[in-house]
Amino acid sequence: MTGSKILEVESLSKKYKTVQALHDITFSLEEGDIFAFLGPNGAGKTTTLRILLDIIKADTGSIKWKLNGYSGKVPNPALMGYLPEERGLYTDLPVIRSLVYLASIRGMKPTEAHHAAMEWLEKLELADRAKEKLQNLSKGNQQKVQFIASIIHKPAFAILDEPFSGLDPLNQEKFIAYIQELNQQGSTILLSSHQMPLVEKIARKVFLINNGQEVYNGHLSDIYKKYGQHHTLIVSFDSEPPIGQLKESGIIESIEIEESNRLRLTFAQGVALNQIMEKLSCLENLHTVKSENANLHDIFVSLVQNQKAN
Amino acid sequence: MNYYKQILTVTLWEYKRFFKIKNELIGIVVMLVLGTMGFYGGKYAASGTSEKRELYVEQGCPEILKEILQDSYSITEISPIKTDSIKAGIAETRQGMLLAKDGNQFILYAYKKPGGLNRLQTALDAYRQQVAMQEKDITPDKLEYIMKPASLKEEYSFQPQSSQRRVLAYFFAGLMVMAVFLSFAFQFTAITGEKQLKITEQIVSAIKPQVWMDGKILGITLTGLSSMLIYTMLAILGGVLFFQFTGASAMQITGYLHLPSILLFFVFTLMGILIWNSLLAAIASIITDPNNSGKSSLMMVPVLFVLSSFLIIRDPDNSVAVFLSWFPLTSATGMPIRWTITEISWWQLAGSFALLIIAFYYLKRLAAKIFRVSILISGKEPSWNEVIKMVKED
Numbered sequence A: 001m002t003g004s005k006i007l008e009v010e011s012l013s014k015k016y017k018t019v020q021a022l023h024d025i026t027f028s029l030e031e032g033d034i035f036a037f038l039g040p041n042g043a044g045k046t047t048t049l050r051i052l053l054d055i056i057k058a059d060t061g062s063i064k065w066k067l068n069g070y071s072g073k074v075p076n077p078a079l080m081g082y083l084p085e086e087r088g089l090y091t092d093l094p095v096i097r098s099l100v101y102l103a104s105i106r107g108m109k110p111t112e113a114h115h116a117a118m119e120w121l122e123k124l125e126l127a128d129r130a131k132e133k134l135q136n137l138s139k140g141n142q143q144k145v146q147f148i149a150s151i152i153h154k155p156a157f158a159i160l161d162e163p164f165s166g167l168d169p170l171n172q173e174k175f176i177a178y179i180q181e182l183n184q185q186g187s188t189i190l191l192s193s194h195q196m197p198l199v200e201k202i203a204r205k206v207f208l209i210n211n212g213q214e215v216y217n218g219h220l221s222d223i224y225k226k227y228g229q230h231h232t233l234i235v236s237f238d239s240e241p242p243i244g245q246l247k248e249s250g251i252i253e254s255i256e257i258e259e260s261n262r263l264r265l266t267f268a269q270g271v272a273l274n275q276i277m278e279k280l281s282c283l284e285n286l287h288t289v290k291s292e293n294a295n296l297h298d299i300f301v302s303l304v305q306n307q308k309a310n
Numbered sequence B: 001m002n003y004y005k006q007i008l009t010v011t012l013w014e015y016k017r018f019f020k021i022k023n024e025l026i027g028i029v030v031m032l033v034l035g036t037m038g039f040y041g042g043k044y045a046a047s048g049t050s051e052k053r054e055l056y057v058e059q060g061c062p063e064i065l066k067e068i069l070q071d072s073y074s075i076t077e078i079s080p081i082k083t084d085s086i087k088a089g090i091a092e093t094r095q096g097m098l099l100a101k102d103g104n105q106f107i108l109y110a111y112k113k114p115g116g117l118n119r120l121q122t123a124l125d126a127y128r129q130q131v132a133m134q135e136k137d138i139t140p141d142k143l144e145y146i147m148k149p150a151s152l153k154e155e156y157s158f159q160p161q162s163s164q165r166r167v168l169a170y171f172f173a174g175l176m177v178m179a180v181f182l183s184f185a186f187q188f189t190a191i192t193g194e195k196q197l198k199i200t201e202q203i204v205s206a207i208k209p210q211v212w213m214d215g216k217i218l219g220i221t222l223t224g225l226s227s228m229l230i231y232t233m234l235a236i237l238g239g240v241l242f243f244q245f246t247g248a249s250a251m252q253i254t255g256y257l258h259l260p261s262i263l264l265f266f267v268f269t270l271m272g273i274l275i276w277n278s279l280l281a282a283i284a285s286i287i288t289d290p291n292n293s294g295k296s297s298l299m300m301v302p303v304l305f306v307l308s309s310f311l312i313i314r315d316p317d318n319s320v321a322v323f324l325s326w327f328p329l330t331s332a333t334g335m336p337i338r339w340t341i342t343e344i345s346w347w348q349l350a351g352s353f354a355l356l357i358i359a360f361y362y363l364k365r366l367a368a369k370i371f372r373v374s375i376l377i378s379g380k381e382p383s384w385n386e387v388i389k390m391v392k393e394d
Helices: A045-052 A095-104 A110-123 A139-151 A169-184 A196-202 A220-227 A243-248 A273-281 A296-309 B003-018 B021-050 B063-070 B080-093 B117-136 B140-147 B163-197 B200-204 B209-246 B250-254 B259-286 B294-300 B303-314 B319-324 B331-341 B346-374 B384-393
Strands: A005-016 A019-030 A034-038 A060-067 A070-072 A080-083 A157-161 A188-193 A205-210 A213-219 A232-237 A252-259 A262-267 A286-292 B053-058 B073-078 B097-102 B105-109
Touching (some): A005 A045, A019 A205, A034 A045, A034 A196, A045 A157, A095 A139, A095 B003, A139 A169, A169 A196, A196 A296, A213 A296, A243 A262, A273 A286, B003 B163, B021 B209, B053 B063, B117 B140, B163 B200, B163 B209, B163 B259, B163 B303, B200 B209, B209 B346, B303 B331, B319 B331, B346 B384
Parallel strands (some): A034 A188, A080 A157, A157 A188, B053 B073
Antiparallel strands (some): A205 A213, A232 A262, A252 A262
């Protein structure tokens, strides 16, 4: 379910005092996308999102929004939903009151907002606590209310910054389902996260960012095709692993020490399995070898290491 | 959603958040209870002092002096040989006073300086006057003629406003002080509270900082005005009751209800509250943690206009008073007060009011700008220099 371009970001850069937070970032989103902005903490994800929402200004670069007939450099708030990384709601007020207010300032009529809020609270099993003060709810439930506050008005474009942080695995799965449902109802989703296994489940496009720089920008399926051709093996040894010998082999891209005698070896792209087995058979004390498919995390680590090396 | 609808939404939100009729009623009840306690407590405490205090005088004290003193004191004549024991008794019991005479001089013995000493001084003055009159052969009629004040007919080109207008001006100034100090508390809760709860980012993604700030200023001003209205109603009710009990004519009540003056004072007061709310909002926007901020003390700046009102009352025509009646942070009370006690032309009123409007417009813009640049600052509080730099860069 993709369509015309609704957001075009061109050469975005931002510097804070001494830190170059963003460096020449370019990407675009099409209607109906689930676009994941991925990167480690401090990579520049939140800065990008805040610039998109006109909360902070970029030093250079341009942004074009074309959403539901609206076009401009800043987004139309009524069409936007935003779940900030720094969560916060009125803790001293009843849940329903905060939700209705936040929907009202995005243009919803109070009665509609009340109805929509109750529907979502019902769905997230919080309807019976609608009149309670937010501070009486658990952290996980507060997170749910925060999520409702960001999407209650059925935004055409929802920006979700770290939507899974602070959630237990069960609720993480539920949130994945809610985001998919929102997308099916017509919302384009831009989410940022450092929890790559979760993002892998829903995103169709990814933008990998590290130290404010683009590492990868494209379809999720393409990243596996492009960078997932690396063989990854979990190799155990009877005694101390011969790391030096492995590095000298010339076919290994990265070595991660999982335990004292167990290594995770990612081989360079194009290296054939028989070539790998040949090299491994020369090693002493080899105990077991287990093959592992590359995931987004592995690809990201590999790409970042390549970026550093370059 | 247009600008005005958004402002209305934020204004009503802030108003409903802070204006609680229940709290207002509790405040009024507490005030009435404390007032009643103060009135009757003071009356009870003063009841002891209304009794005549015991005053010992030595035998031989002139009759005329005793007669004068009897109006204020309970007089007991004592023998001169008992003087020392009476003095000791006064020191021990801490009660009573002894008035002795040494030649032309009176000597008062008491445990400590008594309250109402002026009554004794007046009595002694009256006694001395009578003695002197007798010595100089002056009759009471002659004395009255001597003491008669010079006749002075007063003719002024400027007639100040009636005392009712002045009372009305002070009344509005008092209400404004109350509204501004109430706003001070609400602005702190509203702005620094939301920053601490990290709600601001969510809100400014939905509305512009200027809309948010305007709504906040208007909502909190409305809260202050509601409190003003309640206390005005109470004052009117109190006034009606007062005149009822004292039997004064209804004209005395209606004398205060001069509509043009009320309108003039109200619009000045309204602008004054808006200006102060904008300034307080700008200060609150910089503060990240009110408990540890050096800038919190700036919230006491409104005391300025309270002081300025006193300065204006003392001499409304000196250059300081004129400046205060034009300076936007003090003119909301300054100009109306000057208007009631000195000659002010219409253009001065209009000019001062226009300056208030202009200052309000720029102050609210500044507040929104400071808020915008400090939204995401949650760590170290920015210095003034940093704030100025950020505002310039934005």
